[in-house]
Amino acid sequence: MAYSDTTAAGDxxxxxxxxxIAYRRxxxxxxxxxxxxxxxxxxxxxxxxREVEVLNRADVEAVLRNTEVWSNAIPLMGSAEPVxxxxxxxxxxxxxxxxxxxxFSPRRMAALAPQVTAHAxxxxxxxxxxxxxxxxQALAVPLPCSTFLDLLGIEQSELPRLLYWKDVMIxxxxxxxxFEAGQRLAAETxxxxxxxxxxxxxxxxGKPGDDVISRLLEARFEGGRxxxxxxxxxxxxxxxxxxxxxxxxxLECIFTYLATHPADRQMIVDDPETINNLIEELLRWxxxxxPAVPRRATRDTExxxxxxKAGTVVSPLVAAANIDPAVxxxxxxxxxxxxxxxxxxxxxxxxxxxxxxxxxxxxxxxxEWHKRIPQYGLREGYDVExxxxxxxxxxxxxxxxxxxxxxxxxxx
Amino acid sequence: MRVTLDASxxxxxxxxxxxxxxxxxxxxxxxxxxxxxxxDGKDAELAAEAARACPEQAVIVEG
Numbered sequence: 001m002a003y004s005d006t007t008a009a010g011d012x013x014x015x016x017x018x019x020x021i022a023y024r025r026x027x028x029x030x031x032x033x034x035x036x037x038x039x040x041x042x043x044x045x046x047x048x049x050r051e052v053e054v055l056n057r058a059d060v061e062a063v064l065r066n067t068e069v070w071s072n073a074i075p076l077m078g079s080a081e082p083v084x085x086x087x088x089x090x091x092x093x094x095x096x097x098x099x100x101x102x103x104f105s106p107r108r109m110a111a112l113a114p115q116v117t118a119h120a121x122x123x124x125x126x127x128x129x130x131x132x133x134x135x136x137q138a139l140a141v142p143l144p145c146s147t148f149l150d151l152l153g154i155e156q157s158e159l160p161r162l163l164y165w166k167d168v169m170i171x172x173x174x175x176x177x178x179f180e181a182g183q184r185l186a187a188e189t190x191x192x193x194x195x196x197x198x199x200x201x202x203x204x205x206g207k208p209g210d211d212v213i214s215r216l217l218e219a220r221f222e223g224g225r226x227x228x229x230x231x232x233x234x235x236x237x238x239x240x241x242x243x244x245x246x247x248x249x250x251l252e253c254i255f256t257y258l259a260t261h262p263a264d265r266q267m268i269v270d271d272p273e274t275i276n277n278l279i280e281e282l283l284r285w286x287x288x289x290x291p292a293v294p295r296r297a298t299r300d301t302e303x304x305x306x307x308x309k310a311g312t313v314v315s316p317l318v319a320a321a322n323i324d325p326a327v328x329x330x331x332x333x334x335x336x337x338x339x340x341x342x343x344x345x346x347x348x349x350x351x352x353x354x355x356x357x358x359x360x361x362x363x364x365x366x367x368e369w370h371k372r373i374p375q376y377g378l379r380e381g382y383d384v385e386x387x388x389x390x391x392x393x394x395x396x397x398x399x400x401x402x403x404x405x406x407x408x409x410x411x412x
Numbered sequence: 413m414r415v416t417l418d419a420s421x422x423x424x425x426x427x428x429x430x431x432x433x434x435x436x437x438x439x440x441x442x443x444x445x446x447x448x449x450x451x452d453g454k455d456a457e458l459a460a461e462a463a464r465a466c467p468e469q470a471v472i473v474e475g
Contacts, residue, residue: 065468101441106426276430280465339431339465347467351423356442 015179018048019388026386029287033320034331041304042314047390048179051294051315052308057330057343059303060321063295063314064348067093070295072350074313076241080190083238084231086293090349099219099227100235100353103212109356112151116361119146120368121410128372128406132379135397136252139365144247147361152236153211154200162240165193169241170391193240197233212239243354246289247361249393253286254279254366256394259378264335268366269374275366278335279359284342285333287319290390292346318343319392372410376401413456414475417446421470428462428471435459436471444470 024032036043036055043053054060063070067090076083085096102108120143127133145162149155154162167175168189172182201213208214216232227235258265268275297312308314322342325331329340345352352358378384379398387395415435417428424442428435435448435455451459456473463471 098441101424101443105440105442106429106438338461339427341465341467341469343467345425345467347423347425349423351425351467356426 014048018046018179021046022388022390023386025290025390026388026392029290029319029392030323030331033317033323037320037324040306042306047315049294049313049315051313053291053315053317053320054303055317055320055324056304057321057324057327060292060316060318060343061347063303063316064292064343064346064350067349069298069301070314071298072293072295074294074296076238076293080187081230081234083241084234085353086238086242086350087234093349095221096231096235097349097353099216099221103215103219104353104357106356109360112147112357113360113364115150116143116147116364117368119143119150120365121372124369124372128408129403131403132398132400135255135399136248136393136395139369140248140251140255140393140397143251143365144244144361147247147357148239148243151212151357152200152239153204153209153213161196162244165189166240166244169193170245171389174389190237193237194233197236198229200236201229201232239354242352243357245391245393246354247358249288249387249389249391250283250286250358250362251365252393252395252397253288254282254362255369255399256384256397257282257286258366259376259397259399260384262377265370265374267335269370272367272370274335275363275370276359277339279362279366280339280342281333281335281337283344284322284330284340286392287322287342287344288392289344290317290319290392292316292318292343293350316346318346368410372407373401373405375405413451413459413473415446415449415451415459416472416474417444418470418472419443421468423468423470425467427465427467431462431465432458436462 033055041056041059043055046053054063071089072087073082073089076087082088085093085100088096123139123142127138145159146156149158149162168186172186173179176182176185204213205217208217216227216235220226264278268278294313294315297308297310299310301308322344323330345355376399379400382398384394387393422443426438426442428444429438435451435458436444437447439445459473463473
């Protein structure tokens with residue numbers, strides 16, 4: 001398979017073609033991926049980074065699990081140094097995960113749930129009486145950012161700064177106007193973010209608390225070495241890039257589905273016990289995070305019989321893998337069936353560090369919202385506009401309800 | 413029925429101990445530990461559901 005490792009040509013026709021692909025992939029992913037899969041197990045020339053896209057479930061799993069052949073050592077989000085832990089390969093990667101995983105364990109995340117519940121209700125309080133809202137801007141964007149600030153022990157007043165930085169890291173092209181200008185903006189902003197993180201770490205060292213930064217300062221590798229400020233900053237940099245928009249877009253995908261599927265919505269209103277299962281099925285079916293982070297071939301290899309040269313960068317499209325019809329039942333959505341295996345949080349050693357955090361946030365928001373606003377739909381006359389990003393969301397999801405059918409007071 | 417957990421495959425997704433928290437539990441890293449290897453009836457169904465949900469196919473139910 002021929003593959004050229006050049007950056008995107010700033011060619012207008014090419015940009016228009018990529019924009020059309022991005023639109024289709026985000027607006028109707030099932031149709032788009034089904035069409036792509038019919039052409040073969042790999043897709044080439046469909047994204048401006050020139051990555052070879054891997055579509056089928058078995059191949060995506062193999063790429064995610066075989067870290068000897070598939071390296072994660074690829075620059076990400078404008079950071080000059082590999083971000084920690086996703087930019088590292090085993091065995092070093094595992095040493096960092098041993099320090100990081102306890103800070104994001106299910107138990108730790110459960111302990112944070114009351115604060116997230118309070119954030120969700122505080123945000124809902126602001127619009128419940130109005131009978132309509134831009135769900136994305138009023139809830140889906142601020143909720144994960146407020147949660148993240150709590151997690152790191154940073155004041156909520158830092159919210160606007162954090163929101164801007166995560167946009168630079170995740171959507172640089174949208175902010176800067178083109179792919180290439182976006183790459184420049186991300187590279188210029190990364191040192192500013194790092195400087196802020198170094199200062200925050202230094203301050204925390206003098207005043208530790210019950211937060212992730214304090215835990216990373218206390219953590220020790222086998223042999224007793226502590227993490228350096230540089231290592232902690234690279235972890236935090238990744239957390240900003242990975243922990244905010246991912247939850248935002250997942251909320252947007254889930255609420256878009258619920259607003260347009262009243263019977264499924266009624267199911268969770270009648271029986272909140274079904275919420276977790278519904279969320280798992282929608283993470284699989286909607287796959288808000290369409291690709292896992294790219295991997296680079298460390299040697300000549302093959303995928304599904306197609307030769308791949310050493311150095312080739314592939315994009316494991318978990319969104320396509322999750323709906324692969326080779327897996328029985330995977331090509332349809334059913335929020336009532338039992339747990340469906342999915343790769344929405346990736347797989348292999350790089351399984352999303354924040355998966356337990358994300359699940360907790362999604363469950364809290366779905367639960368609290370439906371306690372208070374059980375009946376709602378899309379705002380009259382509004383058509384859902386998907387954001388054309390591989391982080392697939394709806395930037396201004398407009399919802400509407402009858403304020404007479406809401407619960408304005410939260411019971412303690 | 414017999415449940416086996418392949419610790420070398422487990423990556424800490426946590427699906428098994430959420431589905432059946434009396435058959436599996438989480439260690440400090442969020443990885444799974446097996447509490448009960450022999451399961452029957454309803455527990456066998458739950459263990460099978462955990463096996464289906466595991467993205468790493470680290471849970472095996474046989475017998």
